[in-house]
Every structure is written in structure tokens, then in C-alpha cells.
Amino acid sequence: MEHSFKFSVSHTDTSEFRDDGLRPFFQYRDLGIRDATNGAIVAHVIRAKPGMQLHPERHHHEVEFQMVYVLKGWVKFHYEGVGEITLKAGSCVYQPPRIKHTELAHSDDLELIEIVRIASSKGLKNLCANPDYELKWRHGLRSQLGAMWVQFDPQHPPATIK
Numbered sequence: 818m819e820h821s822f823k824f825s826v827s828h829t830d831t832s833e834f835r836d837d838g839l840r841p842f843f844q845y846r847d848l849g850i851r852d853a854t855n856g857a858i859v860a861h862v863i864r865a866k867p868g869m870q871l872h873p874e875r876h877h878h879e880v881e882f883q884m885v886y887v888l889k890g891w892v893k894f895h896y897e898g899v900g901e902i903t904l905k906a907g908s909c910v911y912q913p914p915r916i917k918h919t920e921l922a923h924s925d926d927l928e929l930i931e932i933v934r935i936a937s938s939k940g941l942k943n944l945c946a947n948p949d950y951e952l953k954w955r956h957g958l959r960s961q962l963g964a965m966w967v968q969f970d971p972q973h974p975p976a977t978i979k
Contacts (some may be wrong), residue, residue: 821855822851822853822855822857823849823852823853824853825849825850825852825853826849827846827847827848827849828951831976832846832847832848833846833861834846834864835847836846836866837855838863840872841866841869841872842865842866842869842872843863843864843865843866844863844864844865844866844872844895845861845862845863846861846862846863846864847861848858848860848861848862848930850932856934856935857934858932858933858934858935859931859933859935860930860931860932860933861930861931862872862888862928862929862930863927863928863929863931864927864928864929865890865924865925865926865927865928867925867926868925871920871921871922873919873920873921873925874919875917875918875919876917876918876919877916877917877918878914878915878920878933879913879936880914880916880933880934880935880936881914881934881936882911882914882932882933882934882937883911883914883931883932883933883934884907884909884910884911884931884932884933885904885909885910885912885929885930885931886909886929886930887904887905887906887907887908887909887927887928887929888904888906888928888929889906889926889927889932890906890923890924890925890926890927890928891903891904891906891923891924891927892904892920892922892923892924892927892929893920893921893922894910894918894919894920894921895918895919896912896916896917896918897916897917897918898916899916901921904929914936925958925965926979940974956972
């Protein structure tokens with residue numbers, strides 16, 4: 818299979834963080850990889866919006882590859898079959914396809930890089946017990962990630978933080 822990938826470079830001074838991404842408590846900076854790979858791979862820098870409330874949702878992603886590298890701050894996840902993991906600056910996690918996980922908390926200064934290989938470019942499929950959250954996912958995925966498929970597990974409702 819031949820790919821028509823393009824060269825890409827992204828500089829901080831010529832790109833911006835946007836608020837129209839997947840989660841309202843994060844900002845996203847597209848690194849240009851999605852366009853360069855015709856949607857096959859997504860890479861972006863994600864940073865926390867200080868003071869914004871986290872909305873934990875147990876979910877998994879229909880992707881072939883997902884890696885997160887923390888640049889600054891910390892983030893805490895719960896992974897099915899693994900337990901609770903706290904990532905801090907310098908930590909890297911490979912999330913196997915379809916692993917169920919929940920983000921539990923993060924620092925106000927969190928900044929990370931996420932790289933994802935999309936499982937399919939045929940479109941978006943999103944199953945969610947919360948229709949409002951589903952609409953946000955649909956909008957965020959279309960604007961930031963293109964064709965990543967996400968499925969939520971209605972048997973395990975969102976966790977709450979006290």
C-alpha cells in the first residue's frame with residue numbers, strides 16, 4: 818500500500834491552542850500530522866485550562882496506536898486491568914487499543930503530547946449514555962481528530978471526584 822504523506826513542521830510561534838477540542842477543560846494545538854498523513858495519524862499538544870472542572874468519563878478509543886508523553890504537570894488515570902496510574906513530566910504511556918480508562922484528575926499546568934493512529938477513516942461512531950457529552954465528542958472529534966472512533970461503556974457510568 819502506497820501512502821501520499823507530506824512533509825510537515827509545526828512551530829509554536831506560528832500555531833495556536835484552540836478551545837474547540839474534544840474536552841472543554843483542555844486546549845489543543847494541532848501539530849500538522851493529521852494533514853500530512855491524510856488523517857491516518859493525529860498528533861497534538863494538549864494543555865489544561867486552569868480552574869476548569871474535569872468531567873471523568875470511562876471510555877475507550879478505536880485506534881491502532883495511542884501514546885501520551887507528559888511535558889509538564891501531572892495527570893491521573895484509571896486503566897482497566899491495571900489500576901490507577903499517575904503520569905508526571907517525563908512520563909510516557911502507551912494505551913493499547915480499546916483499553917477502558919478514565920481520567921481522574923490533572924494539575925492546572927498539565928501539558929502533554931498525544932499521538933494516535935486512527936483505526937478507520939470511514940467516519941465517526943460514538944455510543945454514549947449521555948447525549949450532551951456525545952454531542953461534544955462528535956464536535957470535538959470532527960474538528961480535532963477527524964475519524965477517531967470512540968465508544969463509551971454504559972455499564973460503567975462516569976466516575977465522580979469528591
